[in-house]
Amino acid sequence: MQTRKLDDTITVSHQIAIEDVQAIRDQGFTLLMCNRPDGEDPGQPNWADVQAAAEAVGLKTAFLPVSSREDAIAMREPFLVEMAAADxxxxxxxxTGTRCEILWTLSNS
Known part of the structure; x- marks a missing residue:
């Protein structure tokens, strides 16, 4: 996985595989957030499968898909709520991690 730590509260990444979920939990993360809509690319794991794998290992989950600037603006508040509730x-x-970073940037402005 290619990751980028934005601050002590959040790390962002490109598309993960279901097999990555356990490693994410093992690294101490408590919430797995997906900011990618299902079906963007062939072969992309769908959120329901990633969510099931995450919850099976004790991760909380959040699905805040962003596919446009308007989506990012609309997801600012839900992003803030999820970040505030994270353990x-x-x-x-x-x-690629960019939409996650955009949401984080919007939440800090």
Missing amino acids: GPVFAYCR
């Missing part, structure tokens, strides 16, 4: 570090992913 520890958050691991967020999308296709």
Whole structure:
């Protein structure tokens, strides 16, 4: 996985595989957030499968898909709510990590 720690509360990543979920939990993350809509690319794991794997290992989950600037603006408040409710570090992913970083930037402005 290619990750980027934005601060002590959140790390972002490109698309993960279901097999990555246990490692994410083992690294101490408490919330797995997906900022990518299902079906963007063929072969992309769908959120329901990732969510089931995450919950099976004790991770909380959040699905805040972003596919446009308007989506990012609309997801600012839900992102803030999820971040505030997190019991520890958050691991967020999308296709490249950029949308996750945009949400984080919007939440800090």
